[in-house]
Amino acid sequence: MRNLLIIPAVLLALTLNSGCQPQESTDAGEETGLSEMDSLLAKYTTVRLTTDLSKLSDNEKKMIPLLIEAAQLMDECFWYEAYGDKEALLGSIEDEATRRFAQINYGPWDRLGGDAPFIEGVGPKPLGANFYPTDMTKEEFEAADLPDKASLYTFLMRNENGDLLTVPYHQQFAAKVTKAADLLEAASELAVDSGLKHYLKLRAEALRTDEYRLSDFAWMDMKTNTVDVVIGPIETYEDKLFGYKAAHEAYVLVKDQDWSARLAKYASVLPELQKGIPVPDQYKQEKPGADADLNAYDVVYYAGDCNSGSKTIAINLPNDEEVQLEKGTRRLQLKNAMRAKFDKILAPIAEELITPDQRQHITFDAFFSNTMFHEVAHGLGIKNTITGKGTVREALLEHASALEEGKADILG
Template sequence: MKKLLKPALFYVAISGFIALSGCTNSQKKSASNVNAVQKDSLIDYVAQRLPIYEKVKLTTNLNLLTVNDRKVLPLLIQAAEIMDGLFWKQSYPQRDSLLATIKDEKTRDFVNINYGPWDRLNNDKPFVAGVGNRPDGLFFYPAGLTKSAIEKSNLPDKFGAYSVIRKDSTGKLSTIPYHVLYAKELQNASSLLKQAALIADDAGLKKYLNLRADALVSDNFTASDYAWLDMKTNGLDIIIGPIENYEDKLFNARTGYEAYVLVKDKEWSKRLAKYVKMLPDLQRNLPVEAKYKTETPGTDSELNAYDVVYYAGNCNAGSKTIAVNLPNDEKIQQEKGTRRSQLKNAMKAKFDKIMVPIAKELIDADQQKYITFDAFFANIMFHEVAHGLGIKKTITGKGFVREALKEQYSWLEEGKADILGLYMVTGLLKKGELKGDVKDYYTTFMAGILRSVRFGVAEAHGKANMQCFNYFEAKGAFERSPQGVYKVNFDKFATAMNDLSAFIITLQGNGDKVAVEKAQKSAVISKDLQADLDRLTKKNIPVDVVFEQGVDVLGVK
């Protein structure tokens, strides 16, 4: 891990150097060169990159909520805001000193979007002078501590999800639990959830909020995860805490704080309820050897549709999540299942502002009619459902797949969910359980790949989509014209889908980290594809969205 320059010190040194009234001509020239480099390579870069985000206002119909729910909502948003601050401490602890040195307003905005000075949608490229490259272990581990040194250490909880590793002045390593390191902030968030629980009408929500409040200050989330899955009649929801481990690119172990504040769309949720019950049958028919599909997916899971009214922390950094499958605990998944939450309003915004313009530019004119929101919604929804299919525990005695694959786990799991989601759609269409033409789902999936690869291969979903794109291209699942327009071959698309499903499940079941590392090398963007993606940028088609959100936007106090 490369040790970073402290940005505040770098900028103080530079500004002090320029401000000296007694500078020699050579010094003034040197200072001028520094400014020129900053402007040409950084400020101009940011000015070009900032427009890739389209502003979207997060609102919902609050009239559907009870009087008490409207009182609960601001408390949940306040708790979410605390998670936002905690994620900043994880992603870039020197935020205030960094922002204090930046005079360019666009650069400040870009820092806030990325939760730090690295461009998340361009392979973590630094865009502030002096910060260096993003450490793989970010700030979960001491600067300069190698991956090998951690692996060889006798530290308890060295791969813990809810702790950091620190080194004292003597060089001794220790782990500090999150609930100790962030005690003050977590206590404040816990108190807000307790207040919300007192007001909440729904018994399930009340129980969950109380248990989640306790979990935040103990790092013991199991009871609250079960309570969250037990909620059935709630109108409001909040996903809150240290959840995903995408930020830790060293071991894929440490989790980042985040929160979603959600308003349930009960009518849409009712329409989705039937699909979870079909998981065992879909599991049995997976296109892979029998030994890789002996697990039985939980059927107590739920599919729900929500309007999201607040994003905070990890889920708000760079590309915005539009569907969630939780909890991540494999034991709970096997015993109880998961809840798949579709964030409908955010999803619709991405479809209208990004997917449709991409399809008009890159999808064959005769196939553009197959790009539909229903197919987009279903592909994303079944991506989340598909996290429950396949295999959670290796068949080679290496424990859970997550443990065996470590930092290679996240991108491959996202790739599995993508391809098995499409497999589910295909199977449900054949059974008559899903309406529409398979051409809609396949073409929309193709356009979805072209959307997601713009996130860059440093991001798990982008890497998964890039690997899928290259696999499908090799199988002839689509053709690219000399003009850079893509046309789906529907028969070969189905074959490639089955082959890639078997390939990924086998990699996971074997827990073969070396083979997965080899597979990830195919997740590269070709010159032709990059040229096509560059056309999207020149057409000012956004890559993702940034939200206007909060109590003022919603009109609640």
């Protein structure tokens, strides 16, 4: 008999992208008889994320609640990064539907609607979210003599005189990251897999110090674990001002061993794929790390950045260029979330747009492969500029994320 872990339902975006402003949603609402806010909520559907627990040990099953509790603390951190005072915002909203929509979006801006505000009196979303003072200009930032101002793991704030200062994440979120670290260490005591045990201990220390590289190396070295967790400040998409600041998130994962075995062959051909990129040799001189791998997982919990708006269905980490060059990256296909998006988004669209005699080609395996090769493509190309003046990410600043995603779409 299969044991299924059923976690709290997540909301899945029913649109991959939407540029609609609120007034356009009103028209749609009039056509369907829904209110404007109900029309916005109708872009999402609720799905349950499940996984087969039959191959987990008793200790692994005990680890999952601890990891979920740690993930929930990342959720609180991200609320602050994306907006600020969560309780003040939600407490000020009387309408239940509007409050729910704010929870989905981690703030009063519609993430699938170009960040348009949906609460009266709220202005445009700051490009720098809550990582920087809203009145700070780029020129003021660039002129500030603060060595760690471009760090992934600092806030820019003002002192009592109005001057800029930096505050490290582990200080701003001291209570939350300390508790999360304690939970990771408690989970590590239950871990049988030595690689997972080592990673959880190092990740706990990383949360306390904002020094993540050693734990990233340890995460790359894990090969035989079934339970996994991605946790901490990771992606920089939320910072649209510079693209410097990483946002807190967490995924609690269970590996699908059968599907992972099917994918193993693709990671081994990365060096050959790098050689075949149709660009001059100087742009493919770096070699992908030899420890890169590709696996399928069921995600049993999302928190923070990856839970805001639409849901992530695959990830390619770590982002640290030094780790990538030495070890490569791990590509995690989130199979149950992908299945939900296929069933709820792609298949219904195909029914409307694809001629009936071609619909047999619209399969989950094809959707899975398309997403997989997008993630494979993230690991190709160069990570450092050919002039030796730093990383590509540092050179491209706020444009780095969009260009990297475009590269992966085209190449994958």
